[in-house]
Amino acid sequence: MAESASSRVHFWLLVGLSFLLGAVSHTTATGDDLLDSKIVALYMNVSGEVKFHCGGAIISPHHVLTAAHCVTGWHSDRFTVVAGAHDLSLPETTQVSIGVAEVTVSELFYWEPDSAIPVNDIALLRLASPLSFGEGVDAVHMPDQDQDPAVAEHCVVSGWGALEEGGPVTSVLHAVDVPVIDQLYCENSYPYLIAPTMMCAGYPTGHHDACAGDSGGPMVCGELLQGIVSWGSGCAEPLKFGVYTRVAFFRDWVEKHNYIPV
Numbered sequence: 001m002a003e004s005a006s007s008r009v010h011f012w013l014l015v016g017l018s019f020l021l022g023a024v025s026h027t028t029a030t031g032d033d034l035l036d037s038k039i040v041a042l043y044m045n046v047s048g049e050v051k052f053h054c055g056g057a058i059i060s061p062h063h064v065l066t067a068a069h070c071v072t073g074w075h076s077d078r079f080t081v082v083a084g085a086h087d088l089s090l091p092e093t094t095q096v097s098i099g100v101a102e103v104t105v106s107e108l109f110y111w112e113p114d115s116a117i118p119v120n121d122i123a124l125l126r127l128a129s130p131l132s133f134g135e136g137v138d139a140v141h142m143p144d145q146d147q148d149p150a151v152a153e154h155c156v157v158s159g160w161g162a163l164e165e166g167g168p169v170t171s172v173l174h175a176v177d178v179p180v181i182d183q184l185y186c187e188n189s190y191p192y193l194i195a196p197t198m199m200c201a202g203y204p205t206g207h208h209d210a211c212a213g214d215s216g217g218p219m220v221c222g223e224l225l226q227g228i229v230s231w232g233s234g235c236a237e238p239l240k241f242g243v244y245t246r247v248a249f250f251r252d253w254v255e256k257h258n259y260i261p262v
Contacts (some may be wrong), residue, residue, distance in 0.1 A: 145248065
């Protein structure tokens with residue numbers, strides 16, 4: 001999560017290389033504000049080195065939703081999810097690590113040829129063993145098909161991403177409150193780049209946003225998982241909102257792939 005800074009022009013994502021995402025403010029939220037129990041940290045093993053890679057949202061004991069760009073092209077055995085965590089450097093009694101048995105990327109996912117941004121950016125992870133819900137671990141509710149949030153509705157985005165553009169990911173979970181942006185305003189912010197399966201959230205003045213490392217993490221509006229952190233231009237850049245995958249568009253797709261409603 002990050003605050004605004006000048007001269008930010010790069011698109012961000014986090015695919016284990018150089019994607020920028022989720023910029024939350026420097027203020028650290030705690031407890032329910034962060035929805036700690038409903039987010040997971042996704043780790044990836046590359047050449048024997050296991051590192052934090054992306055975020056994800058728990059939607060059932062067996063499944064996590066994340067961004068397709070976080071996992072596409074890699075076998076499931078590369079990934080481990082960590083649930084029940086707040087500070088990744090200080091394991092808590094609620095923290096649990098589970099392998100990923102299967103990665104299902106949306107059949108509609110692709111990279112936009114000219115800009116290389118991810119489109120239809122959603123993937124479902126089936127865990128190797130089910131999570132036990134209780135203190136520190138729970139599921140976030142899904143919206144119905146096409147049950148999108150209202151314009152200007154305030155949502156919470158959380159993740160372990162950088163606090164400023166170019167900065168390192170953090171070990172402590174952060175969160176930011178951002179309003180949903182009108183779709184036409186969103187499209188005008190990124191001409192010819194916004195697909196119907198995308199939505200924007202943030203402030204015209206910048207200040208609060210997702211940033212590098214927040215990819216795949218949840219945007220929760222009320223009690224519903226309405227967005228997945230996908231991409232953006234810089235971190236908290238004025239008039240360059242964070243772009244999220246519209247979860248409500250993919251509800252039927254999720255149910256088709258072995259999702260059991262909470």
